[in-house]
Amino acid sequence: MAHSHSGAHALRTSMGLDSRKMAFWAFIGSECLLFGSLISTYLVYKGRSLVGPYPHEILNIPFTSFSTFDLLMSSLAMVLALAAVQRGDMKQGKLWLLVTALLGLVFLGGQFWEFSHFVREGLGLTTNLFGSTFYVLTGTHGAHVTVGVIWLLTLWVQALRGKLGPGQAITVEITGLYWHFVDVVWIVIFTVVYLIQ
Amino acid sequence: MSGQAHATTGTYLRVAAILVMVTLIEVGVFYVPAFHTVLVPVLLVLSAFKFTLVVMFYMHLKFDSRFFALLFGGPLLLALAVMVSLLFIFYGALRLRTGV
Numbered sequence: 001m002a003h004s005h006s007g008a009h010a011l012r013t014s015m016g017l018d019s020r021k022m023a024f025w026a027f028i029g030s031e032c033l034l035f036g037s038l039i040s041t042y043l044v045y046k047g048r049s050l051v052g053p054y055p056h057e058i059l060n061i062p063f064t065s066f067s068t069f070d071l072l073m074s075s076l077a078m079v080l081a082l083a084a085v086q087r088g089d090m091k092q093g094k095l096w097l098l099v100t101a102l103l104g105l106v107f108l109g110g111q112f113w114e115f116s117h118f119v120r121e122g123l124g125l126t127t128n129l130f131g132s133t134f135y136v137l138t139g140t141h142g143a144h145v146t147v148g149v150i151w152l153l154t155l156w157v158q159a160l161r162g163k164l165g166p167g168q169a170i171t172v173e174i175t176g177l178y179w180h181f182v183d184v185v186w187i188v189i190f191t192v193v194y195l196i197q
Numbered sequence: 198m199s200g201q202a203h204a205t206t207g208t209y210l211r212v213a214a215i216l217v218m219v220t221l222i223e224v225g226v227f228y229v230p231a232f233h234t235v236l237v238p239v240l241l242v243l244s245a246f247k248f249t250l251v252v253m254f255y256m257h258l259k260f261d262s263r264f265f266a267l268l269f270g271g272p273l274l275l276a277l278a279v280m281v282s283l284l285f286i287f288y289g290a291l292r293l294r295t296g297v
Contacts, residue, residue: 021265029273075216083203187251196237
């Protein structure tokens with residue numbers, strides 16, 4: 001396997017594929033099972049709460065639609081960041097990495113506001129089955145977004161210090177895979193939890 | 198570098214526009230009473246379409262090795278199978294218990 005400190009030469013498997021990317025796809029596969037189990041739990045207990053608040057009383061569709069739009073735009077910013085880094089345009093690369101992280105922060109701010117509002121309305125983690133499954137599912141997703149934002153900001157700081165260039169594009173690509181996965185999980189959550197009540 | 202050709206910036210922007218439009222349609226379908234009888238299948242199809250667009254174009258599975266698609270698609274299908282099985286088991290057990 002070829003290996004250089006700068007990462008300019010990818011680590012190749014016997015299949016000719018980048019081993020880091022392969023490992024990351026396997027990780028994303030395992031994440032599918034994690035979120036699959038959480039979504040299953042939500043669906044199995046759907047409509048089984050004995051006391052309120054119930055989903056139709058508390059979920060705010062216009063607000064969550066904005067959060068969905070925000071996350072979709074962050075995915076666009078992420079691919080634009082990767083494209084810029086791959087062509088060596090680090091000025092654009094830094095800008096889009098920062099935009100992606102900021103859009104992630106906006107999403108997290110929205111989730112914090114939503115959770116606070118729900119708690120004020122009387123929906124806690126142990127209030128009913130809806131509260132338990134809702135907070136665990138969306139909270140796990142929020143934790144993933146938080147990790148993604150920290151990862152993106154770390155890359156942005158590396159780029160500011162001149163330590164990120166076209167030779168490290170694979171690092172940005174793997175960050176992007178994680179970020180887009182977080183986005184597709186939200187696409188499913190938005191439909192299953194918010195729109196199908 | 199991945200060594201694989203990716204989509205162009207124009208493609209990324211078109212995909213983003215489609216994703217936003219489909220999201221607007223989803224929200225529209227949710228609010229229109231005429232769609233309520235077919236709400237669940239319509240929303241699931243639209244959601245699957247958005248999911249596929251992001252995975253194929255933004256995660257580059259359309260352009261990357263099929264092995265990556267296998268690494269992702271295998272567990273995804275397993276997760277879907279677990280989800281469907283659990284729903285059948287749970288609601289089957291519930292139906293037996295309640296006799297409905």
